[in-house]
Amino acid sequence: MPVREPSPAAERAGRRSVPALCLCTVVLVLLLPALVLYGQDVRTGAAFAVQCVVVAHTGGALARVLTDPLVRVVGFGFWLFCYVWLGLAPLAMLATDSYPWGFAVDAGTAFTSAALVETGLLAHSAGSALAGRRTPRTSPVLEPLLARRITPVRTLLLCGLSLALAAVLVPAQGGPAAFFQSRQAVNEAAAQGDPGGAADQALAAWSLSVPAFWALLALLYVPRTPGGDRTLRGVRWILLPVLVAVNAVVNNPVSQPRFWAGTVLLTLLFAAPALCRPRAFRAGAATVTAVVLLVFPYSDYFRHERREPVEIVSLAEQFTSNGDYDAFQQIATGVDHVRERGHRMRDALGPPLFFVPRAVWPGKPGDAGVTLARHAGYSFENLSAPLWIESYMWAGLPGVVAVFALFGAAGRRIDGVRHRLREHGGTLAALAVTAFGFYQIILLRGSLLFVMGPLTLLLLAPVLITGRPGRTASGRPYPESPSEPPADPATAPGPVPAGAASRTRTTFSTTSTGEART
Known part of the structure; x- marks a missing residue:
């Protein structure tokens, strides 16, 4: 099959919109940080200066994802976390010298x-750029x-298994009403019970x-068969x-953590x-970003038994007082811990062998965590340990x-790969990714030992309910690369005359660019 060049229209569709990129960058790098710092008695210093670099890095990277002609759901999740939790929130903490928990660190540890955060971000950007250039x-x-x-x-077997587990485990844990108790009540009940049964309770959950x-x-x-399947359609409407x-x-x-429910x-x-x-993905990602910034801080309304009226406060106050x-x-606490105890490379074996x-x-x-x-001497131990500090505790900056x-x-x-497979529904690319x-x-927030069990189950379940790709709805074998469907022998072009070369170069497949099919 001859190589086909994209048309100018398709090339424009696959390009990033420069005005949109500039607008997103201004909002994320300048306006939102200014809103966070507005009205605060800002305390500058070396750590604050580095944090401004982190905000610019994360905000610029998130702006690029939000305006990318490709669908980058993994990149979006990474940079959204970094921008909010490691960009804006620390900016407010360093500017006001106020932190959610009681453990305070000196200026050197904050720097x-x-x-350390910026080092990880630079390494991530370098790895991503190298992989993108050589994809x-x-x-x-x-x-x-x-x-x-x-x-x-x-799929139907998994549906039966999940319903059977619900029929057995929901009554064993107190019935449906027990699942609508506040997280505070659930944690207190677990603390009063057998300490050794906490792991079993988490596994059951x-x-x-x-x-x-x-x-x-x-x-x-679940993909429908080309000829349709009345039995499957009927079972779906019953089980849904x-x-x-x-x-x-x-x-x-x-009762579930907001990160998991989200x-x-x-x-x-x-x-x-x-x-x-x-x-559509860009519009949805921009909406999620706004919701995380404006709604997420108040979504812990059901966490406590005694619910106070919702009080709207500034972003800076939310970032410096909310333990989320x-x-x-926690990264600063880990840096202080490493200074006293040193690095422990063997701890890296814990998460994969959980x-x-x-x-x-x-x-x-x-x-x-x-x-x-x-x-830090806290009386509570259910705290995060971001991937940055875990890898630093293993092997320092090289780690x-x-x-x-x-x-x-x-x-x-x-x-x-997910972007190239976006036209094929019901795949691991569309669902598991x-x-x-x-x-x-949740993975980036940590700790790894806590998240590895659910993560393994989250990724293993879809693998077990999938099979090798068969044929497309048109009956053709599933293409090796969905971005270039196999040629139909009946319509495949023959040898191109020399004089028609210029005409051939303007013929293209609409799926060869980032957004021609949108």
Whole structure:
């Protein structure tokens, strides 16, 4: 098949809009930071100066994702977290010298922490840029994996499994009413119970939440057969309301962490074919960014038993008083911990081997969030440990650079494959990548030992309900690269005469550019 050049119209559709990029950059890098600092007695210093660089870096990168002609859901999740939790929130903390928790650090530790964050961001940007520049037309490993399609039989088996788990575990945990208690009540009940049963309780909770979520998602987007299937359509209409009710119980934002409830909701929305297209994705991502900035701080209304009236406060006050934004303070606590205790490379074995019981491995590394809470002397230990400080605790700055360079390169490659497969519904690219892109916020916030179990279940479940890509709805074999469909022998062009070369170069396939199909 001859190489076909894109037309000028298609090239324009695949280009980034410079005015939109400039507008987003001004809003994210200048206006929002100014709004955060407005009315504050700003205290400048070396750490504050480095933090301004972090805000410019994260804001500029998020602006590029929001105006990118490609669909970059993994990149969006990463830079959204970095901009809010490691950009704006620390800017307010350093400007006012006020932090959510009681542990305070000196100016030198604050400077090191800000420099550590920027080092990770630079490594991520370098890895992403290198992977984007060298992204092949097809990936021999990622593309066949992410092109796996959900199969109806396996989907129905997962639906049956999730309903069976709900029938057994929901009554065992107190019935549906127990799932609408506040998180404070749930945590207090767990603390009063058997301490050794906390892990079992968490496992039971995730065993309910993740299968129910994937059963609903797979049933919504399971590909239809070319000739239609009345039996599958009838079963779908029967199971859908039941699974919606089950998810409303086990994945509700009252007793579940808001980060997980948000992952469920956003994945269900962004897996829709309409939001897999670049223009719609950009609009949806911009809306999510606004919601995270304006609504998320007040979404903990159901966290406590005694609910006070919602009081609207400034962004600076939210960032400096709300423990949900403790990522930078935890990084500073970790820097202070490393200064006293040194690096421990063996702790890097804990997250990948999370499934090994401590009875078998007595020296198994502990949770980094708990370690930092104990170092700071807190009476509570359920705290975050961002990926920056975990990798720094393992191997210092070289560990941070290595982890984030690989993370950036992998994320860019995954986004590239997802974009090329965006026209094919019911694939791992459309569903699992979207789920990971938003769950990534939980992963980055940490700690790794806490998130690895749910993450493994979140990624393993869709692999088990998918099969190798078969044939498209038109009956053709599934193409190796969806961006270039196989030629139809009946319409395939023959040898091109020499005099017609100029005419041939203006013929193109609309799927060869970023946004020609939107």
